[in-house]
Amino acid sequence: MAAPTLPNSMKAIQVVAFGKPYQINTVPVPTKLGPHELLVKVAVASYCHTDSMVIEGVFGGNKLPLTASHEGSGTVVAVGSSPGSFKVGERVMCGIFFNACGHCVACTTGPECQRQYCTGGYEGNTGAFDTDGFFAEYARVDARWTTHLPDSVSLLAAAPLACAGRTIWRGVQQAIQRAELKKGSWIAIVGSGGGLGHMGIQFARSAGLRVIGIDARDEALEVTQKSGADVVLDARAGQEATVAAVQKNVGNNASQGRGGGAEATLVLSDAAEASAFACAVTKNHGTVVQVAQPEKVIIPFQEFILRDIRLYGTLVASPQESQEMVDFIAQHGLRVQTKTYAGLDKIEELLHHVHGGQLKGKATIIVDQAQLDLEQGKVGKSKI
Incomplete structure (x- = not known):
């Protein structure tokens, strides 16, 4: 041409x-x-x-x-x-x-x-x-x-x-790889109803994961529901209630107590308490992937020392990962x-x-x- x-x-x-x-x-x-x-x-x-x-x-x-x-x-x-x-x-x-x-x-x-x-x-x-x-x-x-x-x-x-898209695609892939997630594994998304979150839900679901969407705005919760999250939780209920709800839905609270939760969690909210909140809803030895970019990431030492939560950061996708993303979308679809x-x-x-x-x-x-x-x-x- x-x-x-x-x-x-x-x-x-x-x-x-x-x-x-x-x-x-x-x-x-x-x-x-x-x-x-x-x-x-x-x-x-x-x-x-x-x-x-x-x-x-x-x-x-x-x-x-x-x-x-x-x-x-x-x-x-x-x-x-x-x-x-x-x-x-x-x-x-x-x-x-x-x-x-x-x-x-x-x-x-x-x-x-x-x-x-x-x-x-x-x-x-x-x-x-x-x-x-x-x-x-x-x-x-x-x-x-x-x-x-x-x-x-x-x-x-x-x-x-x-x-x-590139950012949340890599975030989901990081969670899958770092936590060795399999089809049927539970992933939580803190900040699930925003521009990244609604895509992350769909990427995770298309990969065979079960998704817990957590947000704190009515509009965001509606988007989370429509995007296909298996479980939708309102963070305004407070951390303790949300942790209990995650454990109940995941089904590992009875045997593990405080140690239960999602196998991996993505942090998409830049609220000051979001990263600590994400650690709390993640099971012992689980993985948290930090996507949001607040000025400081604040996490209580107990999450690292007493619960062995593993925290990873992520940036946008590489060129090859970007092409894999659009090819994945061409095959599986994305709204x-x-x-x-x-x-x-x-x-x-x-x-x-x-x-x-x-x-x-x-x-x-x-x-x-x-x-x-x-x-x-x-x-x-x-x-x-």
């Missing part, structure tokens, strides 16, 4: 100062590509919790102005000299990582599932959040961190997968709950719903409706 004629400028939602509102600016289309780079015409861009951290300056040395959103999907319209297997016209999912150092252990001799832990620095050397994102009409991306989309995975649903907004000028409306606490699932902006219309012939029987 021939490359389309590209405009010189485009609209982009940008962080112009930390702690200040976004601005919609006219900026150049980034047509100058490095060897491993692709230019993607953005179809859909998704808002992630980390976007709020970027605009508040949590990651420090970001270069401003910076185009927001690190979750995107679209169509390749230009390629660098070494684009790998990508071609103009392909539908893709793209995320935040851009030009990793290429020489540290994670980039070279380490296992592929640890590529995301590059220690040499990404472009700009101040972290993965220094690259312009997807709240724009076009985006420059790294082919080595871009994912081919199966026909049955739509652009609309793919955008939230680029960070949230990504989104609230969509048409056009970049709807950013304030999106933020109003995000910060109002009533949002169910993920908030996305349709940047180019024409691409969604075009793909309907391919994904008319979509599994996502």
Whole structure:
């Protein structure tokens, strides 16, 4: 397919100062590509919790102005000299990582599932959040961190997968591997009704696990139920009552007493007490996977010393894991709950719903409706 004629400028939602509102600016289309780079015409861009951290300056040395959103999907319209297997016209999912150092252990001799832990620095050397994102009409991306989309995975649903999906996919996989979970094993999810949680429930269920969803908002509990959790618990009942309910449903409280609980638990809530809560609902010698990123993870020493709870952290999926995720979805299906907004000028409306606490699932902006219309012939029987 021939490359389309590209405009010189485009609209982009940008962080112009930390702690200040976004601005919609006219900026150049980034047509100058490095060897491993692709230019993607953005179809859909998704808002992630980390976007709020970027605009508040949590990651420090970001270069401003910076185009927001690190979750995107679209169509390749230009390629660098070494684009790998990508071609103009392909539908893709793209995320935040851009030009990793290429020489540290994670980039070279380490296992592929640890590529995301590059220690040499990404472009700009101040972290993965220094690259312009997807709240724009076009985006420059790294082919080595871009994912081919199966026909049955739509652009609309793919955008939230680029960070949230990759993150929770790896979280579930970490729990399965670290705790050696088998089909029928119990996994608990603290913060089950959010953008990551509702996907995590489905990933876990499709892997044959039984899921206990725990949240503390009415809307989130409703999402947890609709996403297929086997057991739905309201954390507002308190830790003691929730632990008892988990043990009752898992069926190991009678013989183990305080030692019973889920075999593994994911922490998706950044509430101060969430990690301790997760340990409490996990059985002795069980596994807790920390996905949320609060300023501090606070866990009583008793959970480590007296109950031998094993805590692991996790980041987003590696390139291979990302491809495995979308291929898994193409086979098993996934319902990504989104609230969509048409056009970049709807950013304030999106933020109003995000910060109002009533949002169910993920908030996305349709940047180019024409691409969604075009793909309907391919994904008319979509599994996502």
